[in-house]
Amino acid sequence: MAAEIVNPRSDSKTHDTADAAGLSSPDEPFDPAFALHRGGKMAVQATVPIRDKDDLSLAYTPGVAKVCSAIAENPELVHDYTWKSQVVAVVTDGTAVLGLGDIGPEASLPVMEGKAILFKQFGGVDAVPIALATTDADEIVDTVVRLAPSFGGVNLEDISAPRCFEIERKLQERLDIPVFHDDQHGTAVVTLAALRNAAKLSGRTLGDLRAVISGAGAAGVAIAKFLLEAGIGDVAVADRKGIVSGDRTDLTDVKRELAEITNRAGITGSLETALAGADVFIGVSGGTVPEPAVASMAPGAFVFAMANPNPEVHPDVAHKYAAVVATGRSDYPNQINNVLAFPGIFAGALQVRASRITEGMKIAAANALADVVGDELAADYVIPSPFDERVAPAVTAAVAAAARAEGVARR
Amino acid sequence: MAAEIVNPRSDSKTHDTADAAGLSSPDEPFDPAFALHRGGKMAVQATVPIRDKDDLSLAYTPGVAKVCSAIAENPELVHDYTWKSQVVAVVTDGTAVLGLGDIGPEASLPVMEGKAILFKQFGGVDAVPIALATTDADEIVDTVVRLAPSFGGVNLEDISAPRCFEIERKLQERLDIPVFHDDQHGTAVVTLAALRNAAKLSGRTLGDLRAVISGAGAAGVAIAKFLLEAGIGDVAVADRKGIVSGDRTDLTDVKRELAEITNRAGITGSLETALAGADVFIGVSGGTVPEPAVASMAPGAFVFAMANPNPEVHPDVAHKYAAVVATGRSDYPNQINNVLAFPGIFAGALQVRASRITEGMKIAAANALADVVGDELAADYVIPSPFDERVAPAVTAAVAAAARAEGVARR
Numbered sequence: 001m002a003a004e005i006v007n008p009r010s011d012s013k014t015h016d017t018a019d020a021a022g023l024s025s026p027d028e029p030f031d032p033a034f035a036l037h038r039g040g041k042m043a044v045q046a047t048v049p050i051r052d053k054d055d056l057s058l059a060y061t062p063g064v065a066k067v068c069s070a071i072a073e074n075p076e077l078v079h080d081y082t083w084k085s086q087v088v089a090v091v092t093d094g095t096a097v098l099g100l101g102d103i104g105p106e107a108s109l110p111v112m113e114g115k116a117i118l119f120k121q122f123g124g125v126d127a128v129p130i131a132l133a134t135t136d137a138d139e140i141v142d143t144v145v146r147l148a149p150s151f152g153g154v155n156l157e158d159i160s161a162p163r164c165f166e167i168e169r170k171l172q173e174r175l176d177i178p179v180f181h182d183d184q185h186g187t188a189v190v191t192l193a194a195l196r197n198a199a200k201l202s203g204r205t206l207g208d209l210r211a212v213i214s215g216a217g218a219a220g221v222a223i224a225k226f227l228l229e230a231g232i233g234d235v236a237v238a239d240r241k242g243i244v245s246g247d248r249t250d251l252t253d254v255k256r257e258l259a260e261i262t263n264r265a266g267i268t269g270s271l272e273t274a275l276a277g278a279d280v281f282i283g284v285s286g287g288t289v290p291e292p293a294v295a296s297m298a299p300g301a302f303v304f305a306m307a308n309p310n311p312e313v314h315p316d317v318a319h320k321y322a323a324v325v326a327t328g329r330s331d332y333p334n335q336i337n338n339v340l341a342f343p344g345i346f347a348g349a350l351q352v353r354a355s356r357i358t359e360g361m362k363i364a365a366a367n368a369l370a371d372v373v374g375d376e377l378a379a380d381y382v383i384p385s386p387f388d389e390r391v392a393p394a395v396t397a398a399v400a401a402a403a404r405a406e407g408v409a410r411r
Numbered sequence: 412m413a414a415e416i417v418n419p420r421s422d423s424k425t426h427d428t429a430d431a432a433g434l435s436s437p438d439e440p441f442d443p444a445f446a447l448h449r450g451g452k453m454a455v456q457a458t459v460p461i462r463d464k465d466d467l468s469l470a471y472t473p474g475v476a477k478v479c480s481a482i483a484e485n486p487e488l489v490h491d492y493t494w495k496s497q498v499v500a501v502v503t504d505g506t507a508v509l510g511l512g513d514i515g516p517e518a519s520l521p522v523m524e525g526k527a528i529l530f531k532q533f534g535g536v537d538a539v540p541i542a543l544a545t546t547d548a549d550e551i552v553d554t555v556v557r558l559a560p561s562f563g564g565v566n567l568e569d570i571s572a573p574r575c576f577e578i579e580r581k582l583q584e585r586l587d588i589p590v591f592h593d594d595q596h597g598t599a600v601v602t603l604a605a606l607r608n609a610a611k612l613s614g615r616t617l618g619d620l621r622a623v624i625s626g627a628g629a630a631g632v633a634i635a636k637f638l639l640e641a642g643i644g645d646v647a648v649a650d651r652k653g654i655v656s657g658d659r660t661d662l663t664d665v666k667r668e669l670a671e672i673t674n675r676a677g678i679t680g681s682l683e684t685a686l687a688g689a690d691v692f693i694g695v696s697g698g699t700v701p702e703p704a705v706a707s708m709a710p711g712a713f714v715f716a717m718a719n720p721n722p723e724v725h726p727d728v729a730h731k732y733a734a735v736v737a738t739g740r741s742d743y744p745n746q747i748n749n750v751l752a753f754p755g756i757f758a759g760a761l762q763v764r765a766s767r768i769t770e771g772m773k774i775a776a777a778n779a780l781a782d783v784v785g786d787e788l789a790a791d792y793v794i795p796s797p798f799d800e801r802v803a804p805a806v807t808a809a810v811a812a813a814a815r816a817e818g819v820a821r822r
Contacts (some may be wrong), residue, residue: 033474035479040494041459041470044537046528048452053741056750059452060525062720063444065509070445072511072518083451098476100483105560107483109493112561114471117457126455128539129493132557139557146543146554149516150523201561307471309482330464337466387463400652 010290039111040107042120042129076410078149079353080313085152086323087126088346090115091144093135096160096183096218099286105131108158115157115182120227122392123343125350126157135165141170148175152350155342156181161217162254178349178357184222186338189345189362190383191282191304192230193225193369194336197382198302200370204279210234210265210298212274214312215285216244216255223282224262229359233279236263270341272296281322294321305389306336324379333380340369340386342396352398361402368398384393449511452524453531453540454734487821490563490764491670498537499757501526501565502555504546507571507594507629510697510719516542519569525591526568534754534805536761538566553580559586563761566753567592572628573665589760589768595633597749598757600773601794602634602693602715603641605779608793609713611781615690621645621676623685625723626696627655627666634693635673640770641777644690647674649682683707692716692733694723705732713737717747735790744791745747751797752776755806762822763811772813779809 012105049055057063070295071077079085094108095101112129132140132149146153154177156168162264164181171179180186199206209232213220216239224237237244237258244251246259247266269273272293275281279298283289283305289312294303303318305311306328311318315332326334345365349357372384372394384391403409460466468474482488490496505519506512513575523540530538541558543551551574556564565588567579575592582590591597610617620643624631627650635648648655648669655662656679657670678685683704686692690709694700694716702735705714714729716722716740722729729736737745756776761766783795783805795802814820 004816031474031477032467033477034492036459036469036474037478039458039754040492040497041457042537043456043458043493044498044527044531044539045454045456046452046531047445047450050528050532051643056797057741058444058447060522060529060750061509063442063447064521064525065511066442066444067448067521068508068511068514068518072514075515075517078517078520081445081448081451082517082524084520086451087455092794097479098472100476100479103479103483104486104493106486106493107479108487109489109495109561110475110482111471113493114475116455117459117461118471120455120457121461126453128455129561130558133560134557139553142550143554143557146545146550147541147558149542149544150540152518218662327719330468339471366642373783386467 004367013276028041037110041110042117046198046234051148053327057246058146079152080237081374082127084150086351087128087151088119088153088155088350089130089147089151090119090127090155091130091132091140093132093140093141093159095135095158095163101162112157115155118339119155119343122339122386123347123396125343125346128290135163136171137166140167141174144171145174148177149179150241152178152353153178153346155346156183157182161221162216162252163219165254172356176297176355178346178354180345180357181218181222182338183218184343185226185357185362186345187219187284187306187336188226189341189366190336190338190369192226192363192366193340194304194326194334195227195280195302196230196366197373197377201379201382202300202323203269206230206232208233209279210277211236211280211282212271212278213284214271214280214287214289215239215283216258217284219284221254221258221277223284226359226362228261230363234264236265236267238274243267244272245273253296273389283307284305285312286310287312289313291317294315294318297321304336324382326382334383335386336383337386340384340391341395344392345399347392348399349398349403352403353411354403354408355410356408357399358402358406360406361399361408364398364402365395368394375393416572424605430745432508434653448515451502452521453528456523475592477578492613494537495561496563496761496764498539498562499530499761500541500558500562501530501538501566501568502541502543502551503568503686504543504551504570505782506546507568508569508575512572516544523643526566527655528565529750530609530754533564533750533797534758535803537571537701538752546574548581551578552585555582556585559588562588563764564589564591564757566757567594569594570629573663574631575629576632576665579719579767583767587766589757591753591756591768592629592633593749593753595774596637596768597753597756598630598695598717598747599633599637600777601780603637604751605737605745605794606638606691606716607641607777607781608784608788612788612790612793613711613734617641617643619644620690622647622691622693622769623682623689624693624695625698625700626650627669628695630695632665632694635669637770638772639672641774644674647676647678647685649685653681654678654685660718692724694718696723698723700724702728705729705744708732715747735792735793745794746797747794748797751780751795751802752806755779755803756810758803759807759810760814764822765814765817765819766821768810769813769817770820771817772810772819775809775813776806779805
């Protein structure tokens with residue numbers, strides 16, 4: 001997939017002196033991350049020539065008028081004759097950026113640009129960073145609805161819970177293009193893929209497993225729902241106050257719904273209580289799980305400690321007790337990285353002009369991702385590397401096929 | 412300026428059969444404009460490498476977090492470490508697209524994409540098409556304000572009058588980045604440049620000239636105001652009901668203001684009446700000016716008949732009476748083409764991070780554009796070709812210098 005990188009602004013990357021950077025801290029400019037980010041990480045390019053007036057009269061006036069008129073008569077043609085069907089808006093309000101929290105739209109832009117170039121690099125999907133100057137859920141929804149004619153899909157990013165759930169739901173109701181909150185569903189898809197392979201490795205099925213999720217934010221909620229959708233035996237979710245269960249009186253709407261559909265075992269109390277005898281730990285919370293709690297899990301357990309940069313259970317500790325260990329870090333095996341999912345999911349959805357991304361399309365993505373590992377499956381290889389070039393084509397094809405099968409494809 | 416064009420989707424341009432196009436009209440698919448537009452005209456590209464996990468850890472997590480934190484502490488750094496300062500939103504509501512009128516946001520996208528690639532090709536400025544699903548002025552303003560953190564400038568495009576005036580004014584009040592309605596000011600800048608050279612050719616100054624503008628929409632209003640700003644002797648504007656003058660009772664707010672500042676000669680009645688003895692005709696209306704009215708103009712007149720594809724006065728007719736003839740068409744000499752102005756104007760404004768585009772910056776752009784013609788000035792060469800590579804650098808430098816001189820530059 002990875003196309004050759006062209007850097008039209010390579011000159012600008014050399015101005016990494018303290019003076020040019022305008023930074024007060026003298027050590028920052030010499031950090032390679034700052035040098036790399038100078039001038040941004042992306043650009044727009046024309047894909048048609050504009051060498052002379054003949055070119056101009058085709059790509060712009062008067063030639064373009066015929067194309068506009070054709071679309072005005074038959075709106076579906078916008079997918080054929082513009083970049084709409086290959087460009088995704090990466091939309092944030094800057095409220096839940098990485099582990100940094102609510103840092104605002106401007107400060108979130110480097111992440112959104114990063115996301116945009118990952119879309120391009122791994123999925124061949126064009127993407128545009130849109131960091132909004134509002135955190136009001138209805139304003140965000142209205143704004144994205146107004147932007148929608150220009151885009152083939154919307155990737156919501158780093159919007160804090162619980163607003164992210166409402167925003168995604170309302171946008172899905174109002175738009176006929178895919179709307180996908182990657183912090184929820186991308187994470188859930190990759191987690192399911194890894195979990196499916198871990199189960200396979202130990203001769204079990206998802207139905208045999210009881211999982212405990214630490215974190216009831218965007219990722220925790222989505223993973224819980226998605227694992228249930230995929231047929232997991234049981235899953236309980238813990239927030240900072242303990243297991244989300246029906247006896248609690250402090251639950252938000254989202255968590256109350258979670259209490260109804262999760263935790264069939266009816267566990268109450270702390271995360272540690274829930275971990276006793278559990279088959280799977282999934283950490284999307286930060287914080288640290290005490291070693292005795294890890295030790296109390298069932299034999300042959302799986303520990304997916306995905307907080308970055310500090311996993312909830314250090315891999316060295318996890319390996320003492322668990323059969324399979326995964327993290328969010330690139331310097332350990334089994335990295336649960338969203339980039340394994342979102343480029344292919346959008347590429348597949350856009351390829352068939354899907355009106356939405358269904359549960360079936362996400363399940364198909366997870367299965368395709370798990371299948372890439374194939375016969376090489378091992379405890380330190382339950383999920384492919386982000387740089388495995390088989391990943392995006394496999395996910396793209398599976399998602400496109402699932403969209404067709406589920407009747408949400410428009411071609 | 413013109414960078415080499417790369418076409419990563421060249422394959423997709425070959426599917427120009429009737430079947431693939433999905434067009435009902437059998438002749439359309441064989442129009443080269445449709446073949447060229449297939450798949451759109453633009454793409455996004457990464458300007459930094461993502462070859463391996465080390466690259467990924469700089470361009471995305473964890474490296475990007477340091478850059479985000481630095482911007483959160485010092486918001487001005489967003490200009491240094493993202494593409495914000497080199498990307499312009501090309502915003503429309505699809506209500507006044509070319510000569511096609513109100514065709515809606517989707518159908519306007521080919522024009523917006525065209526505009527975006529002209530920004531890139533001629534000014535080195537990245538641009539993103541944003542066609543909005545609303546025509547309500549306040550909603551457009553609110554939406555663009557919310558988008559603004561992601562962009563270094565806003566180019567308003569093909570928004571119908573009189574809403575375009577209100578939208579531009581409100582956005583300029585609320586944003587600290589340049590907001591520029593190209594249909595107004597781009598046209599005005601290029602018109603002034605051509606007029607200045609035409610005057611020079613005939614040994615006159617702007618102050619010696621009385622101009623008549625046909626059309627009181629976005630372009631007509633802006634040209635009138637700008638020519639007054641630049642020192643023209645007199646200018647009158649005609650709409651469909653005749654000369655905009657104080658005796659009329661049917662004027663909108665915008666036209667009432669126009670009546671106050673234009674038409675010092677106090678002409679009332681028809682366009683034809685105003686043309687008698689006039690030195691300059693500027694057509695931005697469509698329609699046709701009767702030949703006797705052209706014949707009634709002053710000796711050595713200038714006829715700028717800019718309607719596309721049919722000039723208000725055919726060049727063959729105009730040449731019978733006028734000393735200098737200009738059109739909006741590329742197949743006649745002296746093409747008044749906005750692409751001569753907007754790429755350099757935004758490039759200059761972004762270069763110095765101007766907070767707005769002032770009258771002085773527009774005057775500087777017009778003068779720089781006129782000066783490119785230099786000693787080669789002739790009746791059929793009062794304005795450079797859009798493909799003259801001296802144009803954008805000259806306009807960029809002049810606009811950046813003017814922004815500094817006027818105190819709106821931030822660096």
